[in-house]
Amino acid sequence: MNRLVVIIATILVPTGYSAAEVLWCYHDPSCNDTTWSTIASEHCNGSHQSPINIISASAVGDTNLTEFNFTKYRDNSTMKNITNTGETVKVKLTSGVQVKGGALSEAYDSLQFHLHWGNGTSVPGSEHTVDGTRYPMELHIVNSKSSLNGSTTVAVADSTGLAALGFFIEAMTGNATGSPPAWKTLTSYLANITLKDDIVNITHAISLDELLEGVDRTKYYRYLGSLTTPNCSEAVVWTVFKDPIRVSQDLIDLFSTTLHIDHNSTSALMTNVFRNIQPVNGRMVTTQGSPTTAPPVSGASTKCSSLGLMALAWMLLRV
Numbered sequence: 001m002n003r004l005v006v007i008i009a010t011i012l013v014p015t016g017y018s019a020a021e022v023l024w025c026y027h028d029p030s031c032n033d034t035t036w037s038t039i040a041s042e043h044c045n046g047s048h049q050s051p052i053n054i055i056s057a058s059a060v061g062d063t064n065l066t067e068f069n070f071t072k073y074r075d076n077s078t079m080k081n082i083t084n085t086g087e088t089v090k091v092k093l094t095s096g097v098q099v100k101g102g103a104l105s106e107a108y109d110s111l112q113f114h115l116h117w118g119n120g121t122s123v124p125g126s127e128h129t130v131d132g133t134r135y136p137m138e139l140h141i142v143n144s145k146s147s148l149n150g151s152t153t154v155a156v157a158d159s160t161g162l163a164a165l166g167f168f169i170e171a172m173t174g175n176a177t178g179s180p181p182a183w184k185t186l187t188s189y190l191a192n193i194t195l196k197d198d199i200v201n202i203t204h205a206i207s208l209d210e211l212l213e214g215v216d217r218t219k220y221y222r223y224l225g226s227l228t229t230p231n232c233s234e235a236v237v238w239t240v241f242k243d244p245i246r247v248s249q250d251l252i253d254l255f256s257t258t259l260h261i262d263h264n265s266t267s268a269l270m271t272n273v274f275r276n277i278q279p280v281n282g283r284m285v286t287t288q289g290s291p292t293t294a295p296p297v298s299g300a301s302t303k304c305s306s307l308g309l310m311a312l313a314w315m316l317l318r319v
């Protein structure tokens with residue numbers, strides 16, 4: 001069976017994917033995320049997988065986590081086209097969009113963004129969770145180390161080859177509809193890409209800054225992990241921002257009511273397109289602050305007893 005899937009995959013996958021790419025899905029028990037560690041075992045069964053549940057009280061302070069510098073995020077003409085991939089909605093960015101700073105080792109090129117969701121606002125579908133809370137949606141901006149010249153093959157072979165920026169999306173409170181305007185514009189394209197592999201050029205002026213409005217981009221969690229879809233390469237420096245983007249409920253609902261997972265409209269609507277959380281396996285999650293403002297995950301008291309005591313005191317004050 002696996003062999004058959006791999007053979008089919010080599011015929012059907014679009015160019016740019018390796019021949020080893022397997023057919024995977026979110027919906028069918030034969031290929032949903034519980035099977036990925038078997039059908040794409042090379043990486044999906046690894047020990048540094050994403051997404052994870054972030055335990056906010058265990059995030060370790062790190063003064064190195066400075067602010068980012070975003071290039072062309074204010075530019076309203078960087079979004080090229082928007083595609084229904086059958087698993088998500090992906091927006092391709094023009095070249096020259098970059099992110100640096102934020103303790104990244106160098107500049108990274110922002111290549112595309114895509115989204116994960118559940119079933120409207122009633123069934124949340126973010127990939128990361130914070131203290132067990134799942135948000136309605138999560139936006140991922142995928143960035144590749146600039147020195148690798150846009151080669152994703154090289155990037156996935158480097159443990160920090162990619163940098164992903166994760167933004168939670170939450171429903172606005174109140175009765176607002178069609179808001180914010182940039183999200184209204186972006187989601188207006190969903191009606192043009194209802195079927196898998198549909199793609200249209202983006203002709204409206206929209207900037208990344210407008211989509212990310214309301215997020216304090218100096219407050220984030222950082223950890224090392226993986227792509228959240230097969231082949232799950234462990235090549236990703238994850239940044240998960242604490243503040244959510246607020247989008248009106250009607251626009252959130254459009255994702256789960258407009259898009260189909262296959263080439264005809266009798267196929268299922270695209271819902272619950274997120275991977276379940278993966279084991280942390282002792283990885284450290286860091287955030288802004290000095291190391292003493294948050295208790296270490298484990299073992300720090302053996303390093304420095306006063307530090308351990310301070311952490312303990314901090315914990316007692318919190319609960």
Ligand SMILES: *[C@@H]1O[C@H](CO)[C@@H](O)[C@H](O)[C@H]1NC(C)=O
Pocket residue numbers: 026027028029030032033034035
């Ligand atoms: C995923 O597949 C497993 C079996 O492989 C099944 O038990 C589970 O219910 C499926 N989950 C979804 C959401 O389809």
Ligand SMILES: *[C@@H]1O[C@H](CO)[C@@H](O)[C@H](O)[C@H]1NC(C)=O
Pocket residue numbers: 041042045046
């Ligand atoms: C993951 O799968 C690979 C290939 O099937 C295997 O060599 C490896 O031992 C597996 N790793 C784990 C942690 O199960």
Ligand SMILES: *[C@@H]1O[C@H](CO)[C@@H](O)[C@H](O)[C@H]1NC(C)=O
Pocket residue numbers: 062063064
């Ligand atoms: C912060 O950066 C310095 C210099 O690059 C490094 O030596 C140190 O280990 C970093 N601290 C943490 C907590 O990563």
Ligand SMILES: *[C@@H]1O[C@H](CO)[C@@H](O)[C@H](O)[C@H]1NC(C)=O
Pocket residue numbers: 075076205
């Ligand atoms: C897009 O940005 C350009 C340059 O900053 C500006 O002149 C133009 O008015 C913007 N267009 C819209 C629709 O905001």
Ligand SMILES: *[C@@H]1O[C@H](CO)[C@@H](O)[C@H](O)[C@H]1NC(C)=O
Pocket residue numbers: 080081092093094199
């Ligand atoms: C979509 O935009 C990307 C990035 O500019 C480009 O490589 C690709 O050819 C475009 N696809 C279509 C169908 O226009």
Ligand SMILES: *[C@@H]1O[C@H](CO)[C@@H](O)[C@H](O)[C@H]1NC(C)=O
Pocket residue numbers: 066067068069100101102
């Ligand atoms: C960000 O850009 C500003 C202005 O161009 C510069 O002063 C600052 O050093 C940059 N920070 C980083 C982390 O690159």
Ligand SMILES: *[C@@H]1O[C@H](CO)[C@@H](O)[C@H](O)[C@H]1NC(C)=O
Pocket residue numbers: 119271
């Ligand atoms: C999503 O929600 C709609 C309306 O609430 C419901 O009809 C549909 O069955 C749900 N889909 C899934 C996959 O749960």
Ligand SMILES: *[C@@H]1O[C@H](CO)[C@@H](O)[C@H](O)[C@H]1NC(C)=O
Pocket residue numbers: 147148149154
């Ligand atoms: C990227 O391009 C530069 C300049 O063309 C070259 O020096 C460098 O070796 C390339 N790096 C990779 C990883 O291909």
Ligand SMILES: *[C@@H]1O[C@H](CO)[C@@H](O)[C@H](O)[C@H]1NC(C)=O
Pocket residue numbers: 174175
């Ligand atoms: C929302 O709309 C309902 C009915 O239209 C109204 O009763 C309610 O006060 C509105 N709520 C807010 C927060 O505007």
Ligand SMILES: *[C@@H]1O[C@H](CO)[C@@H](O)[C@H](O)[C@H]1NC(C)=O
Pocket residue numbers: 191192200201
């Ligand atoms: C998207 O669909 C609308 C309504 O059907 C249509 O007017 C518009 O031309 C389409 N845009 C593109 C880029 O295909």
Ligand SMILES: *[C@@H]1O[C@H](CO)[C@@H](O)[C@H](O)[C@H]1NC(C)=O
Pocket residue numbers: 201
């Ligand atoms: C989409 O944009 C590309 C250039 O970026 C252009 O070559 C192509 O003709 C456009 N497609 C449509 C349908 O307008």
Ligand SMILES: *[C@@H]1O[C@H](CO)[C@@H](O)[C@H](O)[C@H]1NC(C)=O
Pocket residue numbers: 264265266
């Ligand atoms: C949609 O796909 C199904 C099976 O994949 C097929 O039976 C049906 O004829 C298709 N409908 C159209 C309108 O192409």
Ligand SMILES: [Zn+2]
Pocket residue numbers: 114115116140228
């Ligand atoms: Zn993603």
